[in-house]
Amino acid sequence: MRIGALSRLTGVSERALRYYEEQGLLSPLRRPSGYREYTDDHVHTVRSIRTLLAAGLGTATIADVLPCMVDEGGQLAAACPDLLVDLARERNRITAAMEELRDAREMLDAIIAAPVPPEAAQALDC
Amino acid sequence: MRIGALSRLTGVSERALRYYEEQGLLSPLRRPSGYREYTDDHVHTVRSIRTLLAAGLGTATIADVLPCMVDEGGQLAAACPDLLVDLARERNRITAAMEELRDAREMLDAIIAAPVPPEAAQALDC
DNA sequence: GTTGACTCTGACGTCGACGTGAGGGTTTAG
């Protein structure tokens, strides 16, 4: 499949897909014309990329992580100790981020659920 | 207290504190000299700001939210319906973000916990 | 009064993941 189809399948812009390749996250084949040719595997890869990006990982780290994920479900492993250290650090970051999100959500909930004092309702005419 | 002290108490840079004021999140008094003068309340306010920023809220939204948080614990309320809509939207965003973080963490866990195949350990000499 | 720590206001720099054209080939349906 070509880039437009992959973009539609994943919901990721063509620009982003080219960017991922530029960063070494994706390596599609090339037609003689220069057109990129993607496989079905790339669909899964793109989804993984988006998940890790959403978690705050940078493209450089993701580039290190991706080779450790082969097929869907049957992973290989994180061989290099350096990578394991990085992954543990990222894991801690993610956990901390989740806790911060929980705190923030509770803060918003407190405001949303707060009873509106009658005099405040009067004062604010919005 | 002056800006240096507040910075030390909150762990937030002076530049950031001035930025928050510029965005209407903080309104310290001013000495005749122009020096900013903060109260103890501002310490709590800054912590709230950081929590909401960490949750992905923009300074503009936070500026709308802050007036609804008076004292510590005893909130007022979200009066304007517009604000309630925004808050609900943000709440959904946060929940979605938490789920994405959970997915990403599981992905990392799978890699971290994956057994290292013997031949892979040989192949990669890192 | 003077030294050193502190603070002020601009104002430009940063970083990362893209957005957005410009200018020009390629493919495919009719």
Next chain:
DNA sequence: CTAAACCCTCACGTCGACGTCAGAGTCAAC
């Protein structure tokens, strides 16, 4: 064969929360 749709490579623009530096007042202690 031609038009529409698709794709290519530069390369500059964006956005938000600050970092950083310059040049210049202020405050507290000695």
